[in-house]
Amino acid sequence: DGGITQSPKYLFRKEGQNVTLSCEQNLNHDAMYWYRQDPGQGLRLIYYSQIVNDFQKGDIAEGYSVSREKKESFPLTVTSAQKNPTAFYLCASSMGDPRRGYTFGSGTRLTVV
Amino acid sequence: AQKITQTQPGMFVQEKEAVTLDCTYDTSDPSYGLFWYKQPSSGEMIFLIYQGSYDQQNATEGRYSLNFQKARKSANLVISASQLGDSAMYFCAMSREGYSGGGADGLTFGKGTHLIIQP
Numbered sequence: 001d002g003g004i005t006q007s008p009k010y011l012f013r014k015e016g017q018n019v020t021l022s023c024e025q026n027l028n029h030d031a032m033y034w035y036r037q038d039p040g041q042g043l044r045l046i047y048y049s050q051i052v053n054d055f056q057k058g059d060i061a062e063g064y065s066v067s068r069e070k071k072e073s074f075p076l077t078v079t080s081a082q083k084n085p086t087a088f089y090l091c092a093s094s095m096g097d098p099r100r101g102y103t104f105g106s107g108t109r110l111t112v113v
Numbered sequence: 114a115q116k117i118t119q120t121q122p123g124m125f126v127q128e129k130e131a132v133t134l135d136c137t138y139d140t141s142d143p144s145y146g147l148f149w150y151k152q153p154s155s156g157e158m159i160f161l162i163y164q165g166s167y168d169q170q171n172a173t174e175g176r177y178s179l180n181f182q183k184a185r186k187s188a189n190l191v192i193s194a195s196q197l198g199d200s201a202m203y204f205c206a207m208s209r210e211g212y213s214g215g216g217a218d219g220l221t222f223g224k225g226t227h228l229i230i231q232p
Contacts, residue, residue: 040224042206043206043220045220048219050218056218058219092158094217098146098210098217099163099165100160101150103160104150104157104158106157107157
């Protein structure tokens with residue numbers, strides 16, 4: 001079955017280190033997204049990409065970077081410039097038909113130790 | 114800018130009763146979409162239902178229906194005959210529409226409502 005795979009499920013990082021979260025989809029969707037979720041909060045958009053080799057900043061892009069070299073992959077790097085990186089990170093994709101909704105991965109929980 | 118407001122942080126409902134989860138929105142976009150997602154404790158986001166701003170009829174998907182009142186800018190989710198498995202966080206979200214050349218530019222989410230179904 002098609003879907004989105006995020007890895008790892010849990011990730012621990014020391015302060016000052018960069019870390020990369022993986023997001024792979026086999027749905028043949030053009031658009032991909034990264035969201036951040038803090039406890040008791042809704043999701044906030046970090047970055048999105050509507051096509052390969054192109055991406056745009058979302059509402060909270062500072063301290064994050066992305067790449068979109070392949071249609072299937074949209075990795076997110078949490079850099080040392082991100083002041084408060086501990087959060088739940090969700091990757092999503094869309095085929096452009098809103099009636100199908102956006103498909104989400106199962107998330108990566110990042111903890112800074 | 115778009116904004117979603119969910120005013121019910123938590124709700125307790127008896128099993129088999131109907132549930133209404135409130136959602137109001139604000140946007141200056143002429144065309145937009147409204148979504149509801151369910152997030153169980155495992156964390157994944159499950160798409161429930163979608164309503165386009167120009168849709169004439171309220172959306173329905175099985176036990177889920179969306180009570181769309183455009184003039185009041187509300188998009189409440191109604192769950193009929195609630196089940197224990199409905200216990201989860203529920204998020205209302207919206208997107209801009211009318212873009213060409215690929216996907217939309219993402220969803221704006223509310224803070225969610227924690228629904229607990231009691232036996």
